Amino acid sequence: MFSNPVKRVAAVHDMSGFGRVSLTVIIPILSSMGVQVCPLPTAILSTHSQYEGFEFVDLTANMQPIIDHWKRLKLRFDAIYSGFLGSAAQIDIVARFIDDFRDENMLVVVDPVMGDNGKRYTSISPEMVSEMQMLVRKADIITPNLTEVFLLLNEPYRTNVSDEEIRQYLLRLVDMGPKIVAITSIPTSDNLNTSVIAYNSEDGRFWKVSCSYLPAAFPGTGDTFASVIVGSILQGDSLPIALDRAVNFASLGVRATFGYPGKPLEGIMLERILPSLSQAVQPTSYEILNWENH
Secondary structure, three states: OOOOOOOEEEEEEEEEEEOOOOHHHHHHHHHHOOOEEEEEEEEEEEEOOOOOOOOEEEOHHHHHHHHHHHHHOOOOOOEEEEOOOOOHHHHHHHHHHHHHHOOOOOEEEEOOOOEEOOEEOOOOOHHHHHHHHHHHHHOOEEOOEHHHHHHHOOOOOOOOOOHHHHHHHHHHHHHOOOOEEEEEEEEOOOOOEEEEEEEEOOOOEEEEEEEEOOOOOOOOHHHHHHHHHHHHHHHOOOHHHHHHHHHHHHHHHHHHHHOOOOOHHHOOOHHHHHHHHHOOOOOOOOEEEOOOOO
16 A cells, blocks of 8 residues: 555644634644645634634635545645534534545544633534544544533543543543543643543553643643644554553643743743754653453
8 A cells, every 4th residue: 555655634623813723733743743734724813712803804714625636636644633623514524534535554543622621612512513423433443521522422521531431431431432532631630730641552551640730821721732642643652651651742732831821821842942853752740540340
């Protein structure tokens, strides 16, 4: 089978002119990791949506013609990676895109961006939640935060979740279709740390990576985390190494930015930390969890 000399990812995300989120984060991270990024933009924004009065250009009508052109060119992708999708129609387009381009060696990563802190984003309707539940069935890896876990499972949001409940959520999510689920931003009971806990259904193992919590919220950290996961897996890293690299890189970005007087809406200072991605494997802090998978 033809193999791309450089790993190639179709990245289905929006593009914000200002604020380090979505494609302005994804392209430099994956490029730094030796991966070619082929954007399939879903929208163009003047800034990301947390700024008031942003300008927005919906590209839903342009997405399928772009995909059709790629089809005529017989392009092959090593991965399809989707993030925030602005409508049910866009989710349907991405689902067909995956079906049309998938082969046995292609990785599909879906970051089911729908909400945070217990609430759906204003643009996410109940219909879109149902559509996202369909899309994650086509994924190899999904990276929901805790809010998105509850949305995918049609459960009411709670923050006080036990280890046993997290284990059950992971098992239920892989039953929906993805091989690997990584739940992000799980707080500890003392709120001093936050964790990512993942389950790989192919080997039945659970993994955990933790980092210290800082009282700041930077847009784009979810995009940062998922992008490093994609790049690491394409480089041949194991799941725990990919998780470790992603958590530590996002944490480094927060720490590199946190000490400056506040403009958190601009996102983490990605430019200062990108060189750290050139180290394929760094000292690791992942744990294997001795949880039974039945």
